Amino acid sequence: MKTRRTLKGHGNKVLCMDWCKDKRRIVSSSQDGKVIVWDSFTTNKEHAVTMPCTWVMACAYAPSGCAIACGGLDNKCSVYPLTFDKNESMAAKKKSVAMHTNYLSACSFTNSDMQILTASGDGTCALWDVESGQLLQSFHGHGADVLCLDLAPSETGNTFVSGGCDKKSMVWDMRSGQCVQAFETHESDVNSVRYYPSGDAFASGSDDATCRLYDLRADREVAIYSKESIIFGASSVDFSLSGRLLFAGYNDYTINVWDVLKGARVSILFGHENRVSTLRVSPDGTAFCSGSWDHTLRVWA
Amino acid sequence: MAASPETHGGCRRAQMPHLSKMERVVVSMQDPDQGVKMRSQRLLITVIPHAVTGSDVVEWLIQKLCISEEEALHLGALLVRHGYLYALRDPRPALQLDQTLYRFQTPYFWTSTLWPAAELDYAIYLAKKNIRQQGALGGHEKEHYDQLHRRINHAWDLVVMQAREQLRAAKQRRKGDRLVIACQEQTYWLVNRPPPGVPSVLEQGPERGSCIARRVQMTKNADFYKQEIECCTKALGRIRVKSSVCLEAYLKFSSQHGPHDPIMSGCLPSNPWITDDDTYWAMNAPNVAVPTRPRVERWGFSFRELLEDPVGRAHFMDFLRKEFSAENLSFWEACEELRHGGQAQIPALVDSVYQQFLAPGAARWVNIDSRTMERTLEGLRQPHRYVLDDAQLHIYMLMKKDSYPRFLKSDMYRGLLAEARTLPETKRRVFPFMWKPRLSSPSPALPPASASVEPAATAGGPGAADGEA
Numbered sequence: 226m227k228t229r230r231t232l233k234g235h236g237n238k239v240l241c242m243d244w245c246k247d248k249r250r251i252v253s254s255s256q257d258g259k260v261i262v263w264d265s266f267t268t269n270k271e272h273a274v275t276m277p278c279t280w281v282m283a284c285a286y287a288p289s290g291c292a293i294a295c296g297g298l299d300n301k302c303s304v305y306p307l308t309f310d311k312n313e314s315m316a317a318k319k320k321s322v323a324m325h326t327n328y329l330s331a332c333s334f335t336n337s338d339m340q341i342l343t344a345s346g347d348g349t350c351a352l353w354d355v356e357s358g359q360l361l362q363s364f365h366g367h368g369a370d371v372l373c374l375d376l377a378p379s380e381t382g383n384t385f386v387s388g389g390c391d392k393k394s395m396v397w398d399m400r401s402g403q404c405v406q407a408f409e410t411h412e413s414d415v416n417s418v419r420y421y422p423s424g425d426a427f428a429s430g431s432d433d434a435t436c437r438l439y440d441l442r443a444d445r446e447v448a449i450y451s452k453e454s455i456i457f458g459a460s461s462v463d464f465s466l467s468g469r470l471l472f473a474g475y476n477d478y479t480i481n482v483w484d485v486l487k488g489a490r491v492s493i494l495f496g497h498e499n500r501v502s503t504l505r506v507s508p509d510g511t512a513f514c515s516g517s518w519d520h521t522l523r524v525w526a
Numbered sequence: 527m528a529a530s531p532e533t534h535g536g537c538r539r540a541q542m543p544h545l546s547k548m549e550r551v552v553v554s555m556q557d558p559d560q561g562v563k564m565r566s567q568r569l570l571i572t573v574i575p576h577a578v579t580g581s582d583v584v585e586w587l588i589q590k591l592c593i594s595e596e597e598a599l600h601l602g603a604l605l606v607r608h609g610y611l612y613a614l615r616d617p618r619p620a621l622q623l624d625q626t627l628y629r630f631q632t633p634y635f636w637t638s639t640l641w642p643a644a645e646l647d648y649a650i651y652l653a654k655k656n657i658r659q660q661g662a663l664g665g666h667e668k669e670h671y672d673q674l675h676r677r678i679n680h681a682w683d684l685v686v687m688q689a690r691e692q693l694r695a696a697k698q699r700r701k702g703d704r705l706v707i708a709c710q711e712q713t714y715w716l717v718n719r720p721p722p723g724v725p726s727v728l729e730q731g732p733e734r735g736s737c738i739a740r741r742v743q744m745t746k747n748a749d750f751y752k753q754e755i756e757c758c759t760k761a762l763g764r765i766r767v768k769s770s771v772c773l774e775a776y777l778k779f780s781s782q783h784g785p786h787d788p789i790m791s792g793c794l795p796s797n798p799w800i801t802d803d804d805t806y807w808a809m810n811a812p813n814v815a816v817p818t819r820p821r822v823e824r825w826g827f828s829f830r831e832l833l834e835d836p837v838g839r840a841h842f843m844d845f846l847r848k849e850f851s852a853e854n855l856s857f858w859e860a861c862e863e864l865r866h867g868g869q870a871q872i873p874a875l876v877d878s879v880y881q882q883f884l885a886p887g888a889a890r891w892v893n894i895d896s897r898t899m900e901r902t903l904e905g906l907r908q909p910h911r912y913v914l915d916d917a918q919l920h921i922y923m924l925m926k927k928d929s930y931p932r933f934l935k936s937d938m939y940r941g942l943l944a945e946a947r948t949l950p951e952t953k954r955r956v957f958p959f960m961w962k963p964r965l966s967s968p969s970p971a972l973p974p975a976s977a978s979v980e981p982a983a984t985a986g987g988p989g990a991a992d993g994e995a
Contacts, residue, residue: 229799247970267964280732290970307971337866354869369735380830390735400912413543423779442767454591456547467783499725511788512799526799
């Protein structure tokens with residue numbers, strides 16, 4: 226595996242990225258407030274917006290591919306419809322959807338463009354209606370900042386998992402707002418959570434330099450991915466399409482690839498010159514993209 | 527040093543667990559028996575003890591931590607960058623494998639102490655350097671020196687006096703010790719005031735868990751505890767599956783999906799990212815006329831896979847039409863639209879679903895059991911987003927347990943498998959003999975063209991694959 230594309234254009238640390246369902250476009254956000262939409266296959270920039278705040282820690286692509294959502298230190302989540310009209314500035318059509326009392330750490334559209342799930346430093350997650358900005362459900366339970374969330378790929382239920390600074394990962398029922406299951410085995414902040422493709426388990430990456438796999442039906446942690454030489458925290462994790470490989474980006478500028486079933490590390494990827502802050506596998510599993518504090522994004526295959 | 531160790535907020539220290547881990551490594555490196563081999567360095571006439579070479583450090587890391595040389599070098603460089611290791615000459619942020627000798631930083635200066643590194647201390651340090659180098663301070667340090675001089679001009683006499691005093695005290699030490707202390711100090715300041723272009727290793731991003739005031743506090747009243755009890759009771763009553771069973775499930779899932787995972791097994795004709803050829807995407811477009819064989823196979827893996835694929839879903843709908851149960855799928859789709867739709871559309875959607883599918887004598891009446899129907903009709907009096915959940919689940923299960931298995935055994939599905947697009951199993955990794963320009967694809971955000979035509983997959987596909995094989 227090696228870097229197949231390097232996306233340069235951000236003037237500052239890249240904090241978050243997300244893939245479009247068309248498998249090649251991505252949206253990325255950075256510390257200086259810039260949010261850029263790229264066609265990563267050709268490395269062209271297609272859209273760029275400057276947010277009025279710095280540290281845009283969350284960004285997401287809408288399932289239709291027609292809008293993006295982002296937020297950060299402004300405590301809000303804003304949705305920008307993507308327009309190719311030269312006369313319209315994207316900022317003009319901006320819609321402010323979510324309002325929290327502390328920074329926004331993660332956001333994600335649910336199965337459609339009309340609802341957004343957000344996680345915030347104020348310790349709560351919330352579900353919002355995009356059109357009206359109305360709060361549909363809020364999720365209280367974390368004892369500290371919530372840093373990440375992921376929606377379950379389930380066929381029938383509406384659940385999602387969130388991870389926070391209280392070292393816990395919690396699974397929520399979107400309909401009732403209740404916490405269904407909670408797991409607390411990490412020794413430090415949980416930076417990233419991601420569901421296993423079948424939806425029966427999820428992996429989490431933490432500042433304690435380990436990634437762990439939790440099974441929902443067994444209701445416990447079933448695997449730890451750690452190595453003595455890995456000292457820095459994992460900032461971001463994602464599974465390959467079959468769930469056999471777990472890609473994790475670390476704060477020591479590397480990406481480690483783990484064999485999910487054997488619990489052993491398959492390989493380590495070097496290339497970034499500062500910490501890897503975000504990592505996502507593409508929707509069809511052909512590649513994964515990592516964003517780093519070295520101002521670049523890399524697509525690996 | 528004038529700085530005194532202040533107790534930093536627990537948050538900040540806890541936010542850097544990697545520092546204590548690095549210190550553990552460094553301490554075990556200095557172990558007299560198991561640690562790195564120590565040498566003495568000779569600098570003109572002074573001898574500095576307890577020095578190590580870069581290559582010894584790397585070797586020790588390789589052996590102790592069972593890692594490769596590349597990784598050991600990387601880790602060594604990080605130790606240097608965080609100020610736990612320093613070179614006696616020429617400080618550079620990497621670990622040199624030549625004869626350069628390094629020493630371990632004294633715990634007094636360890637990064638984990640997280641001293642505030644005050645301006646005054648920095649000024650004294652720079653003043654000392656300035657005096658030592660007789661005014662020939664260079665680069666960013668000169669800039670900082672001037673800046674500080676302007677900013678704390680009122681205290682400048684104190685600064686210079688302290689600097690002179692420290693230099694005088696240092697002169698009373700042996701030359702070797704003087705050099706070491708100067709190096710240690712320099713390393714400390716390299717971490718706390720990095721030169722321009724070098725990212726600061728102390729930067730951690732926005733502070734976490736700091737603003738308790740802005741956190742949403744849950745009032746711990748009776749309701750809260752009632753909820754907690756309910757949650758715990760539910761947890762106690764939850765059926766837990768044995769982990770061995772769960773792990774078997776992962777094994778099954780991963781081995782089933784493994785051949786379909788492009789990163790693990792490659793993809794035909796080629797991975798677009800590797801060969802710059804996006805034929806694979808054209809062939810697997812969401813609404814392609816002839817799906818590929820792996821894609822059709824995946825429809826057999828689970829009902830969810832079938833429904834999530836627009837082509838699969840369309841074929842399933844055709845199958846249901848033949849069985850006169852197409853209204854089930856349409857009902858399910860309508861419920862999905864309700865669940866994920868905008869808040870404002872809910873009343874209208876609920877009404878439309880009721881009229882089409884649930885009302886007595888409705889055109890496409892769905893067969894739900896009486897109890898669920900009763901409950902649903904009851905709920906429809908106050909329509910909300912999830913009012914049709916029970917009915918939707920019932921119909922979903924019906925399709926999954928009944929129609930879906932029949933679909934997989936049907937002639938229609940077998941026909942689809944037979945007609946599906948297969949690619950010759952030639953070399954998985956195709957070498958591009960001709961450089962193909964990277965074609966751009968229209969963004970989903972563009973307004974759709976008049977007649978949506980499938981990309982010319984059929985024209986390009988097999989021919990191109992042969993040409994490149």
